[in-house]
Amino acid sequence: MSMAAKVHRRLHRSLVFDRRRNRLVDALLAQLPAGSRILDIGCGSGEISAALAAAGHDVVGVETLARDDCAIELTMFDGLTLPFADDSFEWAIVIDVLHHAADPARVVGEARRVARRGIVVKDHYAESRWQRFVLSAMDWVGNRQFGVGRDGRYLSRHEWSELWSQAQLAQRETNEAIDLYPTIVKPLFERNLHFVTRLERV
C-alpha cells in the first residue's frame, strides 16, 4: 500500500469510519430484538456485526468481495442467491449495500426469503442530481480503498417505497436522524441523505 493510501485510510478511519460504525450499531440495536440470529449481507469489514455480537446477537456475514480482515464468520456468495435455506435467520441487515448491488430488488428478495422476521436496511435517499453527486463523492472517498466500485445507484424515497412494496415488505420503523457526522458537516453530508429502516413481511 502506498504512503498516500495509508494516510487516507488512517484519516478516514479516525474522522469518519469509527463514528459511523458506532452510530449505526446504536441504530441497529434500537431496532433489533435482543439475542437475534442475524445475517449481515455485504458485511464488509464485519466491524458493525462484531459489535452486534458483543451486544449478544448471533451474527454471520456474507460478501461478494473477499476481505481478509473481516471481523466475523464470513461466507462468500455470487451477490444473487444467498447460500442459506428459507427462514434460516430471524433478521437480515443490509448496511449501505443496496446502492452498490447490481440487482437491489434481488438482494431484498433473497434477504426476505432467509430472514423470517424481517430486514433492517441502511441506505441513502437521493432526490436530486446534487444529492447523487454528494453521495457518489462520499462513496468514492470511503470505499475505493476497499476496492468497492464507484457504482452507486441512489434511489429516491418513492423508488425505495416501490422496492419495499414489490418485495411485500412493510416499513415498521424508520430512523432518519442517525447522527453519522459531526455537526459542522451535517448540512452537506447528512441532512436528508441517510435512513435506517426495519422492514417486515406483509
Ligand SMILES: C[S@@+](CC[C@H](N)C(=O)[O-])C[C@H]1O[C@@H](n2cnc3c(N)ncnc32)[C@H](O)[C@@H]1O
Ligand atoms: C459500502 S460497503 C458496506 C460494508 C458494510 N455493510 C458496512 O456498512 O460497513 C458495501 C459492501 O456491499 C458489498 N456488495 C456489493 N454488492 C453486493 C451484493 N449483491 N450482495 C452482497 N454484498 C454486496 C460490497 O462488496 C461491499 O463490501
